[in-house]
Amino acid sequence: MTNDSRQFVIAGAVTGRKINQRLPKGSKLKLCGSEPQSGMVLDTFDGILAGQGKLLILAGTTLICADVQTAKTDVLELSSAWNRFAETLPECDLKDHLVRLTALRLLFPVGEVDVLNLFLPLLDEEKKTCCRLSGLIISQEKQSLSFLQTHAMRGYDAYHQQLIQALDGQTGGAAPEYHEILTLETSGYSAKPEIRLEPDAPVFDSLRLLVTTYLNVARKNEEGVIADYDTEFLHDYRVSLRKIRSVLSLFKNVLSEEDTAHLKQSFSEIMKETNLLRDRDVYLLSKPDYFSMVPPRLHRGLETLFEMLEEERNRAHQAIRRMLKSQDYQNIMSGLENWFGPDNEQLRGEFANAPSKKYGCGLIMKRYRKVCRIAKSITVETPDETIHELRIQCKKLRYLIESFAPLFPKKQIKTLLKKLKRMQEHLGLFNDRSVQQVSLEEFMNNHTIRGKKGLRLAESIGALTSMLYSEQLRERDLIVANLAAFGSPETRTAFNNLFMIGENDK
């Protein structure tokens, strides 16, 4: 029972008849007619699947995932209506794969195609099946892409080789670019668009480029937040605004002091409006984790808590929807866009004309030294406030490195950021756990529920709070344990090599 098989992706529609012309006498593919089915190509807003060379198609109740690089196709039969989130697919390898790729994102229809299923046996003179060819032909108007797979059968290798040779003659060598064959309506959106900074350009120009890029990212997410497609729209929206805010506050003396204060406040006010929704989203996304934290007898109380959180979440979403659609908001945003536009002659700060790379290196090194100084002072007895201070400084350092990243070798920046991220992970969890305790307390204070229900709710919140507290303590220990690695001579040298040179340039 041989499992030998070869995969092919071929630009164009490959029919049994065409292959038969290339097969030797005595072996023929049995031609079986089948009807094409219409299907929808799906992808996330940020085109993750296209980026990975995957073609995900929903045809009726069949979900097909074809990989242009490996030519492999996965098929999943859906038994019930699907909300187009990978997470809600029935358990299988394809689900795991899609969840890994698309995470929390909704899969949008990006194009219509016809899907034709092929399953052709190759017969010898006795009409015995000697190998098989299966596959999919995906077509859009007159353009097609064929994903084919041969299936060898034990004792019939010669026939399998014949089929492979016939197919080899049809491929053009390299894997075809499916974007060139199928027309798909992709958004072209990226949460991290490539930014081209010039090392010697005035830092003012770099700041303007960074702000306008992220402002654009934020604006592209507005529609998704309003429609509430998935939680990543709000997340990306907030991240880009936060990046803008940190550029404004970390790039000292590039803008005038007054302008900086005014702009920071504008962005902060918008951000503040979205805090509650994001907070509730985070709760709801980790609902299963919370349930696993407390004993099952407290789950009823937790159900009540989550019902209330969901109601709050929906109200918060309504509020943001109103805000984003309001004329006020539109005015503020276009005002900000204009402010950073090329025609606006803003007041410039003292260092506005400093060369970007040198300026960036200076900021990064200064921040890094600060982080090291705090890190060095931390022991088991250090108060929580110092840990929070370390978290904030690390965050600032990360934003600085990320902002100036386009000016440095990608690989080195990546290694450095990886170290920083590992550290931040524990700092982040430490902070999350402490914030969650406060927010639960606030929740309790704001909602008074009488009777048994209220008692159950209080009980479950109490249990959750104590679990969160012990997790916070555990994260604290991990932070202390990880500090050494971050302050190591190796990391220090890496920082020096990358940023000291720039700092000392000129």
Next chain:
Amino acid sequence: MKIVACYSNKGGVGKTATSVNLAYACAQRGYRTLLCDLDPQGASGFYFRVKPSAKLKEQRFFKDTERFIKAIRASDFEDLDLLPANMTFRDFDIFLSRMKHSRSRLNKALDSVNHQYDVILLDCPPNISLLSENIFKVAHKIVVPVIPTTLSERTLEQLYDFFKDKGYAKNKILPFFSMVQRGKSLHVETMERLRKNHKKILKAEIPFSTHIEKMGIHRAPALSFAGRKPAVQSYETLWAEVESKIVKKRR
């Protein structure tokens, strides 16, 4: 891995039809199945459209296990492979004994076959010979088609006597009624009598059926093209009964 032989010391009792359909039913139940056509007439292979391999005629074939493995052909059906006929039975003994005592002297190549299949079905030639004796030794169960006539009754008694004389395990023999025509009182009476004397006779019986005869035209197991006909379905019942005997033995 279990070895099930389909054997009768009398010809024309529906033995090959049984082997082919049992193998098909077995594979359909998800067992990785190998059907070995030991009958030189090569009828099993014909039913699966598999051309007999010229190489198989060579002597010492079964001593060269790698070549034996190479002779195995996939059928058109999932989980069902076939070893086409035309072999020298003297060497087949060695093959069978190696299969059975896989732990002791099995070489690597044969070991791999052992793990590739859950059930090996042997379509045996209709005689008592050295080959059949070896089959009696290695097979876990021997399915014996019996047409309910006086002559077949005698043949079955002969087989039991032979087992007794040679000291083989009689409980390996699983007779069942084949090509049954319930309209014939002779058939009905013979079956009643035999069931009284031999408790081991399987409950399933295969009726005489034109659908089974048509296998020669379709060149495929009757279950694959006429699986809804009650007569043909009785092969599934038969397999289920045989399967229960193998499973029981496993415990």
